[in-house]
Amino acid sequence: MSDQNPVFIPGPTNIPDRLRRAMQVQTQDHRSPAFVNTLTPVLAGCLTVFGASEAEIITFPASGTGGWEAAITNTLSPGDTVLVARYGMFSHRWIDMCERHGLNVQIIECPWGSGAPADKFEAALRADTAHKIKAVLVTHNETATGVRSDIGAVRGAMNAAAHPALLMVDCVSSLASMPFEMDAWGVDIAVAGSQKGFMLNTGMAILAVSDKALAAMDSATLPRTFFDFRDMLTTNAKGGYPYTPPLQLIYGMAESLNMLFEEGLENVYARHTRLAEGVRRAVEAWGLRLVAQSPELYSDTVSAIYVPDGFDSNALTEHAFATYGMSFGVGLGEMNGRAFRIGHLGSLTDAMMLSGLATIEMAMADLNYPVKLGSGVIAAQDCYRKTAKPVLTEKAA
Numbered sequence: 220m221s222d223q224n225p226v227f228i229p230g231p232t233n234i235p236d237r238l239r240r241a242m243q244v245q246t247q248d249h250r251s252p253a254f255v256n257t258l259t260p261v262l263a264g265c266l267t268v269f270g271a272s273e274a275e276i277i278t279f280p281a282s283g284t285g286g287w288e289a290a291i292t293n294t295l296s297p298g299d300t301v302l303v304a305r306y307g308m309f310s311h312r313w314i315d316m317c318e319r320h321g322l323n324v325q326i327i328e329c330p331w332g333s334g335a336p337a338d339k340f341e342a343a344l345r346a347d348t349a350h351k352i353k354a355v356l357v358t359h360n361e362t363a364t365g366v367r368s369d370i371g372a373v374r375g376a377m378n379a380a381a382h383p384a385l386l387m388v389d390c391v392s393s394l395a396s397m398p399f400e401m402d403a404w405g406v407d408i409a410v411a412g413s414q415k416g417f418m419l420n421t422g423m424a425i426l427a428v429s430d431k432a433l434a435a436m437d438s439a440t441l442p443r444t445f446f447d448f449r450d451m452l453t454t455n456a457k458g459g460y461p462y463t464p465p466l467q468l469i470y471g472m473a474e475s476l477n478m479l480f481e482e483g484l485e486n487v488y489a490r491h492t493r494l495a496e497g498v499r500r501a502v503e504a505w506g507l508r509l510v511a512q513s514p515e516l517y518s519d520t521v522s523a524i525y526v527p528d529g530f531d532s533n534a535l536t537e538h539a540f541a542t543y544g545m546s547f548g549v550g551l552g553e554m555n556g557r558a559f560r561i562g563h564l565g566s567l568t569d570a571m572m573l574s575g576l577a578t579i580e581m582a583m584a585d586l587n588y589p590v591k592l593g594s595g596v597i598a599a600q601d602c603y604r605k606t607a608k609p610v611l612t613e614k615a616a
């Protein structure tokens with residue numbers, strides 16, 4: 220029966236029944252004239268979720284990692300310099316990918332638990348008077364540490380330095396859960412995936428690409444075939460795909476967008492903030508500490524939580540899974556063994572969240588953590604009771 224438990228990993232997230240049903244469809248011929256009616260609304264809906272008006276939406280049958288690769292290979296050439304701050308596992312992996320592609324990566328090392336350092340970006344960009352830096356890469360929501368960075372501040376730093384580099388943002392674990400403003404932040408490429416805020420299974424990388432980034436393709440010489448933006452745009456314009464599309468995921472995405480717009484994006488973001496706040500109150504009641512260094516960095520999609528000295532966070536997540544059939548995120552990289560993560564994004568309600576908090580509390584009590592059983596649940600209940608909105612609409616009532 221434990222397969223009915225929700226997951227509390229920060230993606231892939233719980234897939235609502237409505238989306239599972241939407242994907243249970245017979246194969247459609249992607250070369251038929253009808254395919255355009257399937258794909259076009261999905262591209263238009265994604266544009267809204269990215270907070271963009273003009274960008275091109277490009278989907279690939281891939282995961283977020285494929286999206287990173289598409290972003291760099293379409294716009295950069297071997298030896299180009301990119302500026303990146305490393306403050307967690309995902310910023311680290313994007314750096315690693317850039318290095319493997321022969322890019323010159325200028326890294327700003329930051330403590331894990333901090334976010335994108337706009338001031339340091341500005342200093343580096345001002346120092347680059349020859350404009351060797353071709354792109355600034357930022358992880359919006361560092362899933363390993365539960366840190367949300369201020370992308371507007373990074374754009375501000377680039378403007379202050381009057382630097383023409385492209386701004387590429389990984390919003391894999393923030394899009395469709397926390398506000399994202401591609402236009403307002405002047406983002407050139409934003410990279411997301413289907414398996415987090417969109418509540419679907421993994422398998423589709425979703426990118427929003429500015430005209431400036433598309434123009435960079437003219438001179439970019441990194442090899443690309445599968446991930447070629449132009450091949451995708453040319454075929455999409457004719458209602459097709461350059462190869463076999465992930466059809467069921469496209470159907471799922473259409474329904475996911477319906478769900479997000481029915482709830483209203485602002486309400487989706489507010490729900491994530493509420494759920495996250497309940498988790499943060501629980502962490503405080505347990506006497507534990509978040510990895511995120513300060514409140515303005517707190518992520519509304521994932522909390523990374525230090526275990527007390529002398530405890531092993533892997534033993535905790537293993538015990539929760541083995542005993543109660545419930546999954547929580549393990550600590551990644553530097554945080555392995557030191558912190559566990561609670562994913563609170565996607566299709567989640569107060570009741571689901573409370574079940575997760577109650578379960579991890581039981582697991583902590585079993586392992587003799589100095590945590591009072593029930594304390595975190597009570598703190599979260601208090602938070603949810605005070606901020607609850609009736610779920611019955613007037614009409615339904």
Ligand SMILES: Cc1ncc(COP(=O)(O)O)c(C=O)c1O
Nearest residue numbers: 282283284309360362391392412
């Ligand atoms: C912030 C962030 N970026 C990139 C990725 C990589 O995405 P994927 O695992 O879909 O390749 C992840 C995955 O969790 C992520 O959280």
